Amino acid sequence: MSARNILVVVGLLAFASYVAYATDPTQLQDFCVGANDPNNALFVNGLFCKNPMDVKPEDFFSGGLDKPGNTHNNLGFNVSLVSATQLPGLNTLGISLARIDYAPYGLNPPHIHPRATEILTVIEGTLYVGFVTSNLPAGGNKFFAKVLNKGDVFVFPQGLIHFQFNVGKIPAVAIAGLSSQNPGTTTIANAVFGAQPPISVDVLSKAFQLDEKVIKYLQSRFWMST
Secondary structure: OOHHHHHHHHHHHHHHHHHHOOOOOOOOOOOOOEEOOOOOOEEOOOOEEOOHHHOOHHHHOOOOOOOOOOOOOOOOEEEEEEOOOOOHHHOOOOOEEEEEEEOOOOEEEEEEOOOOOEEEEEEEOOEEEEEEOOOOOOOOOOEEEEEEOOOOEEEEOOOOEEEEEEOOOOOEEEEEEEOOOOOOOEEHHHHHHOOOOOOOHHHHHHHHOOOHHHHHHHHHOOOOOO
């Protein structure tokens, strides 16, 4: 094999390794419980780890998801997240969980999870859900949507814009599993129109083909944290 071919192979292997570790890596030990005090702790991916001899059953436990979240807000929804921050035993395990409550006609607005795929199960109520693909080679974006009832499951691929809307006259509840201990959330409207400092009006008016007055109005609105 020529030196040039060897360099190509090495380059491809390096790229593959980068892709393989672009999301939460597989845990390197049985567990790595998160610790806020870095003293006498070993730093790995995620949070600092407790000394295994100091780990307790409570480190693997979290309660409270039986209680409804407060949906008294402009959008009528609430997310109760259980990540490594709330449940230290999740550290390095690459998963998290959320309870989502929806008031009648409540909306979990279009958003993305940059580090996680989401699988949603409806516990109560009826939800209209959907996601949009990234830009297709032929142009445009494909939209996938479905009405979900109690017991139905739907998956939102990592990094794609998605939403859930309660189309029923009663409250709805869903449980979401996420493939990262820290999935992250970027709410589209908040990020675009509520960023601080604000994105240039010239940029947004050209991007959305809207009058500058409309952009300024949107930027003046209250964008709730989700």
